Amino acid sequence: MNNDNAPLYVAICESLAEHIGKQSPRYFPKLPSERHLMDEFSTTRVTLRIALSQLERDGLIYRSNRRGWFVTPPKLTFDPTARSNFSIMAMQQGRRPATEVLNQQPATCRSQAEGAPLGLKRGDKLVRLDRRRSIDGRHVLLENILINADMMPGFAEHDLSTSLTTISQEFYGIEVAKEEVTINATALNRFQAETLAVADGSFCLFISRIRYDQDNRPFEYDQEWWLHNAIEIHTRSER
């Protein structure tokens, strides 16, 4: 059955993975407790947790902080270059999206470094916006957004739980003419992990984006941290 020379934790992984694979593709239950699983596989908690961490890396299971381990739902397919947005894409894929505004403040640029992506200097006006987004009730994404407030006066008075691109278009006539996207694999810091209710250091995809208008002026800088098991990026290029 199992490769005899493989470490114990690999055998546990395989056994759990097989078991999860048999589940209904629409049912994503909590796993039994660590102590229960430890007994089941006749091992210690340390070893069991190595196995669980491995399955977490593979993306098969995830943990909700202090609540336990759960089977991971399917990833959301996301095209960073598409003329779409989070909510529309989620609903098109039969999922239930939600957006919460965590923090929303008209402010001024704190430093040269903060303003650099938007070409702003210290003291220039901007809007800071932090949002948390969920799929089917599970928090999957944290966003820190900076907006050039001089280009869009009164921006913070709109309902910022909706599509920012739509607001830019309809109220300010600003279109996304160019976009620069950067993708990195990294880990959540303590605060981010807490906000998403996952373990400190959870793996994530960090996507940052600078949006330029028709006159090639950067007007929005977007930083997104996605749980690594919640997103698949799909894009296409024609030449």
Added chain:
Amino acid sequence: MNNDNAPLYVAICESLAEHIGKQSPRYFPKLPSERHLMDEFSTTRVTLRIALSQLERDGLIYRSNRRGWFVTPPKLTFDPTARSNFSIMAMQQGRRPATEVLNQQPATCRSQAEGAPLGLKRGDKLVRLDRRRSIDGRHVLLENILINADMMPGFAEHDLSTSLTTISQEFYGIEVAKEEVTINATALNRFQAETLAVADGSFCLFISRIRYDQDNRPFEYDQEWWLHNAIEIHTRSER
């Protein structure tokens, strides 16, 4: 100095991270042995390894299998939609690239599933090509490539450690007219990890790519596993 309520492993992370940050940006040494660090921080190996794993997730350090922990060199910036290739991009960024052909065989399609990305049926001719690519002597990328052999007869007779796109162009007049790219965060399996000389289950970015020619026929299916700390994806889209 440290947050008193933070777990010990977080304090160890911070201390090591600070120390690494002070290093020269061109020097990427091996860390002291785990037992040495365990003494230095007056803790046990289990706890120390949690800290090291955390720094590994952050991308600050990596491990070379059974040889120890090392400071991570800068990431390679990679544009999957650019008219460029691995070697050119690496050299442009002042790095020393290398490519090894691990396996190269003219063969036939084994199953419906294997041939699906290229629209091939069981028994159709294809070329299987596995390559390993390195930056400055460090293995960072594993590739499994399938090529439609009927579209490019004798493909396997070329030097397949060079740019496949160039071979397609120069010998068969086939250009990349469209590309579909998928990016997932996942983990290496045992075999892949061994081939890259890293620990089983190392975190990676999985990039798959289907290339279509001028007549919209898929001719190459490329699967790439990048060490997560070796690559940053950067792309731009104009509208």
Added chain:
DNA sequence: AAGTGGTCTAGACCACCAC
């Protein structure tokens, strides 16, 4: 041959979540 990382055991205490 010595030392290293990879794996594993058998416990422990605490803070938090769900009942």
Added chain:
DNA sequence: TGGTGGTCTAGACCACTTG
């Protein structure tokens, strides 16, 4: 309030790398 996950201790043996 009981059980859970989060964290930590103090050992151990083995396979492999390095000198």
